[in-house]
Amino acid sequence: MREFIDGSTAIVRGALDAGCTFFAGYPITPASPILMHILRELPKVGGVAIQAEDEIASIGMCIGATLSGSRAMTATSGPGLSLYSENIGLAIMGEVPLVIVDVQRLGPATGGATTVGQGDVQFVRWGTGGGYPVIALAPSTVAECYSLTRRAFDLAERFRCPVFLLTDKELDMTSVTVETESYERPPVRARAVLAAPVARAAPVAGAAPVASATRGANAAPAVIANPPPYRYEPADGVSPLAQYGGDVLVRFTGSTHDERALITKAPSKVAALNEHLRAKIEQHADEIELVELDQDSGARTLLVSYGVTAGAMHEAVARLRAAGRAVSALVVKSLWPVPERALRTALLDVDRVVVGELNHGQYRREVERLAPGLEVRGVNRVDGELITPEQFMEAAR
Amino acid sequence: MTLGTTVTPLSSYRNETPYPFCPGCGHGPILDHLNAALVKLALDPRQVVLVSDIGCSGLSDQYFATSAFHGLHGRSITYATGIKLARPDLKVIVVMGDGGTGIGGAHLLSAARRNIGVTVLVFNNFNFGMTGGQHSTTTPQGAVTSTTPGGNLERPLDICATVAANGAGFVWRGTSFDKDLADRIAEAVRAECFALLDIWELCTAYFVASNQASRKTLATTLDQLGLKAGLLHREEYPEYSAAYRAESERVRGKALAGPRALEPRFRATLDRPFRLVIAGSAGGKVRSAARLVAEAAMLSGLWAAQRDDYPITVKTGHSLSELVLAPTEIRYTGVTRPDAMIVVSDEGLAKCGRQLAAMTAEDRLFALPAFASAKTKARVTTIDPTRSTLKIGGGRLVLYCATLALRELGFLPIEALEAAATRNPEFADENLATIGAALAAGTG
Numbered sequence: 001m002r003e004f005i006d007g008s009t010a011i012v013r014g015a016l017d018a019g020c021t022f023f024a025g026y027p028i029t030p031a032s033p034i035l036m037h038i039l040r041e042l043p044k045v046g047g048v049a050i051q052a053e054d055e056i057a058s059i060g061m062c063i064g065a066t067l068s069g070s071r072a073m074t075a076t077s078g079p080g081l082s083l084y085s086e087n088i089g090l091a092i093m094g095e096v097p098l099v100i101v102d103v104q105r106l107g108p109a110t111g112g113a114t115t116v117g118q119g120d121v122q123f124v125r126w127g128t129g130g131g132y133p134v135i136a137l138a139p140s141t142v143a144e145c146y147s148l149t150r151r152a153f154d155l156a157e158r159f160r161c162p163v164f165l166l167t168d169k170e171l172d173m174t175s176v177t178v179e180t181e182s183y184e185r186p187p188v189r190a191r192a193v194l195a196a197p198v199a200r201a202a203p204v205a206g207a208a209p210v211a212s213a214t215r216g217a218n219a220a221p222a223v224i225a226n227p228p229p230y231r232y233e234p235a236d237g238v239s240p241l242a243q244y245g246g247d248v249l250v251r252f253t254g255s256t257h258d259e260r261a262l263i264t265k266a267p268s269k270v271a272a273l274n275e276h277l278r279a280k281i282e283q284h285a286d287e288i289e290l291v292e293l294d295q296d297s298g299a300r301t302l303l304v305s306y307g308v309t310a311g312a313m314h315e316a317v318a319r320l321r322a323a324g325r326a327v328s329a330l331v332v333k334s335l336w337p338v339p340e341r342a343l344r345t346a347l348l349d350v351d352r353v354v355v356g357e358l359n360h361g362q363y364r365r366e367v368e369r370l371a372p373g374l375e376v377r378g379v380n381r382v383d384g385e386l387i388t389p390e391q392f393m394e395a396a397r
Numbered sequence: 398m399t400l401g402t403t404v405t406p407l408s409s410y411r412n413e414t415p416y417p418f419c420p421g422c423g424h425g426p427i428l429d430h431l432n433a434a435l436v437k438l439a440l441d442p443r444q445v446v447l448v449s450d451i452g453c454s455g456l457s458d459q460y461f462a463t464s465a466f467h468g469l470h471g472r473s474i475t476y477a478t479g480i481k482l483a484r485p486d487l488k489v490i491v492v493m494g495d496g497g498t499g500i501g502g503a504h505l506l507s508a509a510r511r512n513i514g515v516t517v518l519v520f521n522n523f524n525f526g527m528t529g530g531q532h533s534t535t536t537p538q539g540a541v542t543s544t545t546p547g548g549n550l551e552r553p554l555d556i557c558a559t560v561a562a563n564g565a566g567f568v569w570r571g572t573s574f575d576k577d578l579a580d581r582i583a584e585a586v587r588a589e590c591f592a593l594l595d596i597w598e599l600c601t602a603y604f605v606a607s608n609q610a611s612r613k614t615l616a617t618t619l620d621q622l623g624l625k626a627g628l629l630h631r632e633e634y635p636e637y638s639a640a641y642r643a644e645s646e647r648v649r650g651k652a653l654a655g656p657r658a659l660e661p662r663f664r665a666t667l668d669r670p671f672r673l674v675i676a677g678s679a680g681g682k683v684r685s686a687a688r689l690v691a692e693a694a695m696l697s698g699l700w701a702a703q704r705d706d707y708p709i710t711v712k713t714g715h716s717l718s719e720l721v722l723a724p725t726e727i728r729y730t731g732v733t734r735p736d737a738m739i740v741v742s743d744e745g746l747a748k749c750g751r752q753l754a755a756m757t758a759e760d761r762l763f764a765l766p767a768f769a770s771a772k773t774k775a776r777v778t779t780i781d782p783t784r785s786t787l788k789i790g791g792g793r794l795v796l797y798c799a800t801l802a803l804r805e806l807g808f809l810p811i812e813a814l815e816a817a818a819t820r821n822p823e824f825a826d827e828n829l830a831t832i833g834a835a836l837a838a839g840t841g
Contacts (some may be wrong), residue, residue: 001656001658001660002658002659002660002661002695002700003656003657003658003659004657004659004688004691004692004695004701004703005656009654012487013653013654013655016443017654021483022479022482023485024479029709037533037654039653040648040654041653043644043645043648043649044639044649044650044651044652044653045646045653046649048482048483048641048645050482050641050712052507053504053506053507054477054503056472056504056505057472057475057478057504059506060468060472060475060476060478060479060504061467061475061476061479061482062479063468063476063479063483063822064466064475064477064478064479064480064482064483065449065464065479065480065482065483066479067479068479068480068483068484068487069484070479070481070483072479086474087468087469088470090469090821094468113709114706114707114708114709122452122612125771164739170704170730170781171706173704174702174703174704174705175688175691175701175702176700176701176702176703176727176730177659177695177699177701177702177727179702180656200563209409228503243442243462244446244464244484244487244785245443245444245484245486245487246443247443248443248463249443249462249463249464250446250465251440251458251464251465252464252465252466252467252468253465253467253468254467254468255467262459263459286690308730310728311728311731312728312729312731315728315729334731362437385731386731388729388730388731388733389729390733395538
C-alpha cells in the first residue's frame with residue numbers, strides 16, 4: 001500500500017508504535033507539526049502530551065515523566081535545542097532515557113525558520129557542559145523517520161541516555177510517496193525497571209523503616225528494600241531504572257553522585273561515575289552503528305552523506321554509474337558515536353572521499369580524522385537550498 | 398501501580414542524616430515542619446516525591462526517607478509537573494529558595510495557571526545563601542547584599558499575589574517560626590491543587606549579618622511592604638492532571654491516525670521524473686491544489702514528492718509548491734530546473750525567477766495573462782480564468798490552472814485529478830465545479 005506522508009507524521013507514528021506515552025514541546029518551526037500531531041494522538045492511548053511554557057520546561061517535564069514510568073519524547077529546532085542544553089546534561093548525568101528530535105533549520109539564532117540546514121551536527125554532540133557522549137541518529141528518508149524513531153526509543157532504554165533524532169525542515173515537512181511495506185520495524189525493548197528484591201534485604205543505611213500491615217501490629221518494622229539506583233561496576237554496564245511510585249524509594253540527582261544517588265566529592269566515586277557515563281556508550285559504539293554502504297567494485301571515490309542530503313547523493317551515484325563511473329556511497333544513519341568501524345571499512349581502497357552536508361563541514365572533520373592520507377572534499381551549502389546531485393557529481397569528478 | 402505490601406505510615410519521614418545548615422538558619426525548622434506534615438498526612442513514603450531546587454534548600458531531599466529529585470536551578474517545578482502529569486496519584490512537593498522564583502519565574506506562573514497539583518514550599522530568606530549572599534527577586538528595596546552594596550534598587554516580587562492572581566488554588570504566607578506551619582503544609586498537600594507557601598526565614602550567614610535582620614524584622618518588613626500573612630487565597634477548580642485525564646477520556650481508545658491509502662486506479666504515461674512548480678500567494682490554496690496533483694499522480698501509479706515554501710507569516714507573501722512526479726521512488730526532492738511551472742501571482746513570480754531562468758524551450762510555463770510575458774525560454778501557455786462562466790475566485794484559481802496544465806501536459810488522466818479532488822467530501826463539489834469549469838473554458 002502506498003501513502004503520501006511527511007517526516008513529522010512518520011516520527012509521531014514511530015514514537016507511538018515504540019510505546020511513547022509522554023510528550024512535551026514548545027512551538028517552533030519546523031518542529032511544530034510533531035507537537036500538533038502528537039497532541040491529538042497520545043490521549044487516545046492514555047498518554048500525555050502538553051505544550052509547555054518554554055523549551056526548558058518541555059525537556060524538564062519529559063525528565064520528570066520518564067522517572068515516573070513514561071517513555072518520553074520532545075521535539076524542537078536549533079534555537080530550542082539551545083534552551084534544552086542544561087537539561088540534556090541532567091539527562092546524561094541522571095541516566096534518563098529520552099528521545100529528543102531536532103528538526104534542523106538554518107542557523108545561527110533565529111536564522112531561517114522555514115529554511116533547511118544541517119548545522120546542529122556538532123551541537124547535539126557537544127550541546128551541554130562536561131563533554132560526555134550522546135547517541136544521535138539521522139534518518140535520510142521519510143520511511144527512516146519512522147524506523148529510526150523506534151530505534152531511538154530502543155537505544156534510549158538500552159543505554160539510559162538521551163538519544164537525538166536529527167532531521168531537518170525538508171525531511172519533516174516534505175510529503176513523499178512511501179510503500180507502507182517498506183517501513184522497517186526494529187524491535188523496541190521494554191524498560192528494565194529497578195524492583196525491590198523478593199527476598200527481604202538487610203537494612204541498609206538510608207532506607208526507611210516501614211511497619212508492614214501484613215506482618216501484624218507488633219511486628220518489627222519492615223524495611224523498604226532499596227537497592228541502589230545506579231551501578232558503576234562494570235563501567236560499561238547499565239542499571240535498571242528506578243521509577244517513582246513503584247516498590248522502591250527513588251533518589252535522583254543531577255549532582256555528582258555515588259551509586260545511591262547521594263552527592264559525593266570522593267575522587268574514586270567521582271571517577272567511577274564519570275568513566276561509567278563515557279564507557280557505557282563508547283565501549284558499545286558497534287551496537288549503535290548504523291550505515292548504508294553502497295559499494296561499487298573498483299571505485300576509488302567514496303561519497304558520504306546523511307539526512308536529507310543523502311537523496312541528492314543517491315541521485316548523483318545513479319547518474320555517475322549510468323555514465324560508466326565506478327563510485328561508492330555511504331549514508332551515515334548513526335552520527336554519534338561516529339560509526340568508526342563502518343567508516344574505516346568504507347574507506348579501504350578509496351583515494352578520495354566527498355562529504356556532502358548543509359553546513360560548513362561539521363561531519364567532514366570526523367571523516368578526515370579516520371582518513372589520513374586521503375583527499376577529503378566537502379560539498380557544503382548554507383544558502384537554505386538543498387545540495388544538488390550536480391554538486392556531488394562535480395566534486396566526484 | 399499496585400505495591401507488593403501494604404504500608405503504614407512512618408513515625409518520621411526524616412532519615413538519620415543531620416542537617417548541614419548554618420546555626421540559626423530557618424531551613425532546619427521548616428524541614429522539621431515538613432516532616433511533621435508528612436507524619437500527619439500518613440503517606441507511603443514511596444508515594445511522596447520531594448523535588449528540590451538549587452541552593453542550600455536544594456540539599457533538603459537528602460535528609461528525607463521519601464523519594465527525591467534534585468535537578469537544575471529554577472526548574473524544579475517543571476520536573477514536578479512531569480511527575481504529576483505521569484502519575485497523578487503521587488504527592489509531589491517542591492522545595493525551592495527565593496532564587497528559584499526568579500530564574501524559574503515562567504514555570505511558577507505556568508504551574509499556577511495550570512493549577513497543577515504540586516505543593517511548592519518557598520524557603521524565602523531574601524538572598525542567595527549558597528553562592529555568597531547575592532540579592533534575589535524577594536530582596537526588599539534598600540537591603541544590602543553582596544550584589545547590592547548600596548542597597549537594593551529593585552522592588553521585591555510579591556510571590557503570593559503573583560501566583561494567586563494567576564490561578565493557584567492555595568496560597569499561604571508565613572515564617573519558619575510559625576507554630577502552625579506543619580498544619581498548613583499538610584493542608585496544602587491535601588488540597589490537590591497548585592499550592593504555594595511563601596515561608597519567610599533568616600539567612601544567618603548573609604542577610605542577617607548585612608541587614609540586622611531578626612525574627613522581629615520579618616514582621617516589620619511585612620508591614621513596610623504592605624503584605625499580609627496567613628491563608629491569602631483559596632480557590633477550587635479542576636487540577637490540571639485530573640482535568641487532562643477527564644478530557645482525554647473523550648478520545649480514549651479511538652483509532653490512531655494511520656496511513657491513508659492512495660492505490661493506483663488510473664494509468665500515467667510518464668517515463669522519467671517530472672518537476673512541476675506552482676507559484677502563487679500565501680492563502681491562495683497553492684499547497685492544497687498541489688496536494689491534489691500529487692494525489693492524482695499517486696492514483697495514477699506514480700510516486701510523488703511535495704515540497705512547500707512560504708514565509709513564516711503564512712497568510713501573506715509567496716507560496717510555492719514544488720512537485721516531483723516520477724515512475725520510480727524519488728530520493729532527491731529539490732527542483733533546480735522545472736519541467737513545467739504554473740504562475741498565478743506577482744508574489745509567486747517574484748520568488749521563482751531563478752527557476753524560470755533555468756527553464757528551456759522544452760519546458761512549459763502556464764501563466765495568467767498578466768504573467769505570460771515572464772522572462773523565460775519556456776513555452777508559454779496563457780490561462781485566462783475570465784473565459785470561464787464560473788467565477789474563479791482566489792480559492793479556486795490554482796486548481797483551475799493546475800487542471801488545464803495537467804490536461805496540456807497529458808501524462809495523467811484528468812479523471813485521476815477528479816478522484817483526488819473528491820477524497821475530502823467537504824470540498825468535493827467545489828473542486829469538481831472548478832475542474833469542470835477549467836475543462837470547459839480551456840486555455841488561451
